[in-house]
Amino acid sequence: MTRIGLAYVSGAVPGFEYFGNLPTDIVKENGLVDGLKASEELDALIIPGGTLIESNSIDMGLNSEIKKMARDGKPIIGICAGFQLLSNQIDIGRKSPVPIIKEGLGLIDVNFSPLITSDRVKAKVIDNSFFVKNQKEDVDGFHTHTYGKVEGDAKPLFYSQVQRMNYGDTNKDKQYNIFSGACNDDGNVIGTMIHNILDENSVLVKNLLEQIDAKDIDDIYNRNKNVIKFLHSEVGINTNIKVPKLDKKTNKPKYLMIGSNGSDSGKTFIVTGLAGALRKRGYKVALLKVGPDVRDIIPGLYLTKGKMEDFSSIKIGHLGWMDIQSTIAKLNSSDYDIVLIEGVMSVFTGLLNEKVPYSAAEIAMSSKIPMILVSGVNKGGIESAAIDLVSHANMLEKFGVPVEAILLNKVYNEEIFNDVVPFIKNNTNVDKVMKLPKLKSADMRGFIPEVEIRYELFTKHSMELVENNLNVDEIISMAREVEFEKIYSFDEIKQKMI
Template sequence: MTKIGLAYINGAVPGFEDFGNLPTDVVGENGLVNGNKASKELDALIIPGGTLIESNEIDIPLNREIKHMARDGKPIIGICAGFQLLSNQIDIGRKSPVPILKEGLGIIDVDFSPLITSDRVVAKVYNNSFLVKNQKEDVTGFHTHTYGKVEGDAKILFYSKVQRMNYGDTNKKGDYNLFSGACNDDGNVIGTMIHGILDENPIIVNNLLEQIDATNTDEIYNRNKEVKKYLKGEIGINTGIKIPSIKGNKMPKYLMIGSNGSDSGKTFILTGLAGALTKRGYKVALLKVGPDVRDIIPGLYLTKGKMEDFASVKIGHLGWADIESTIDRLNNSDYDIVLIEGVMSVFTGILNEKVPFSAAEIAMSSNIPMILASGVNKGGIESAAIDLVSHANMLEKLGVSVEAILLNKVYNDKIFDNVVPYIKNNTHVENVLKLPKLKSGDMRGFIPEVEIRYDLFTSHAMDLIENNLDIDSVINMAHEVEFNKIYSFDEIKSKVI
């Protein structure tokens, strides 16, 4: 039987996409499939995205098997971090004054350095590999990466057209301007930054099946169903935490995690809640207001959920899908709970004439309830409390239900206890919650904008949420919603000013 492996190691996101429904076997860091070496057992290998470079040592048995398969001419496809693993080296020091270099396997002659993109893309094809044979049209998929600048002498396979890089518009109309795929000299090892490339481009899937002489496609797809059951059976990777049977609500319930500014811990809170709810048997959908869907990937690492094509909620010209169509699709889905991460402050962009342009407007559009959070690490607990009161009252004025106020990174319980009455006496919010500051120590791997390890970040997030919040109470804060309207700029201005 034809066997196509899928790497299943710390930091990988194997549920992020379907990979053309091709993987028939899972390969761990030991490099074994059914007790045999992957290079002997497999006909091809797919390496998913994630934080493979940050989360794993380079000298693990699986990596030796990857090199062996490459030498034997077997097809290997690395996507995003999988591509990085196949490269020469990766600079993961996005905010470091000097490069922080990680070694790759050196199979594809390219290097990586920081460059952020989170777009739906089309990519121009260069015919340098079996994978793109007969692919005359542009391929489609999406980018979501932090270390996406690719340079080197490898054979080019793809250039992606992107709208934004490093948080700014490219302003290059019609250009295919980002090197996004390459192969080794022999053409059997492929790396690409394009997620969904096997899901959205049937010719590429057919090319892979043809390359490995696969005639038993029905058997492959049946085996793939078993692989997916295995993936969906565990929270995260190598945690041993089982996912129970799904609850199965008739309609999903929604809850937004909003804040009074960046660095409030929205991603950490959403990640921990996603894991805690999945652990209780809920199927959780994760959305991000605005284009930066990187923020919901740690949550998807725990839930094994897909990066849906509506995961990025449009504000202005930024994002993938408008809130109306997103709510409609979710209300006809099998998700139980939808967690939505806001962008910056809930009010950032609210006075921009592009409507909607803020998390508050997205919540207003569909009466989405909210947990309003603030980190207390910069201005202190008292300052955060005053700011949250102001934010909560303005949200109430706009018709948004603030179900809870959450102070994050609390360093002193007595000061927190002192500000609770102030918050309750000056708002209509009944639930005032807190999360403690993480214990000091080496925080590398915990900060999404600097360096993140999904295995570490997610385990700490889920533990902190489960140990400090009443999850049943949080579930009760979520409500069913229907899209109502997008408020005009004049309507919003009249309420705010």
């Protein structure tokens, strides 16, 4: 019987992609499969992405089993953070004045350092492993990385063509191919930064099955169904929070956007917490990001075990993956129950760019998507946030966007909050004004995207804060079914602002 393991450890996102529907067995931190050593039971191992390096000890039992499998010549495929785990070292100090170095297992002779990429990609293939045998064409997939710069002497496998790096477009007159995959000298230990590489490239799946001499292919796919069922049975990883069965009451999903008056408002934290709270109630939750930076919805996908879909990034201008019309068409024929959309910066950022749509407000306008409007109060104070939110809410109403609620985040003084609630209600048509308190944790390390994030820590606190302070059932009632209506022209937008 062929057995292909899937690492299921803190910080991993094993539901992020399907891995060619190949995994037949779950492998946890102790490195055991059904109580026996993975190196003795498995024919191959797949290590998914996530925050494996930030979240786990280099001494976990799984790592010794990985090394044993590598020595025995068994195929090991590490994707994203899985690749980092197989490398020599990783510098995770993107915003640190000095490098923050984490050790890898040293199985692939490369080092990692900060480089942000978040594209759909095609990658050129270098024939240095069984894995890419007969792969004559470029491979397809996507990047979504913060520490994506790969350097070293390992045998190369892939070079991805990217359009954006570190939030900026690349030179259109120059093709940027970045090192995105490598293997060890024997070719059995493979690392790649390309997600969906097994889902979108059937030759690679065939190569892996041939390498392990798999004859029971139908049985592999049938056992994979049990792996997927297991993944979807738990909220997050090792939380013991079981997902209940929910009777589906509608044929179409309901939508809710979390928009804000600026960056650092806490949108990602709130969307993550809501995603977990909804999944805990049995809802199948789709998570979308306005614009290209789908890294923001990965913590939510960590909790829901949801897949990064081809419509997860809503296109604005030339940025992103799929336009809003096609996105809604796909979602409305899907089996999702609720769609949470995370905005980008302020809902009005980009509103007057002649490329349309170019803002979260325009995406909401296109389909009358209901919105919770959020502001962090940590910069200008509660009073300033209240005044700004009133202005934003009234302009959104003018644009025809239904603002279902206003949420003040990181509230440090409940009395001041209570004093601004009547001001907000008296100066808008918004009835619901909510708050989330400032986190009391003294040590914020591991909480902050872009600095250092540990998914298991970030998601635990976000879900707890949302469930303890917000009426989740009330928020569910704010979501609505939508249909695409139109994209407003640049002239129509300017006219609405008069």
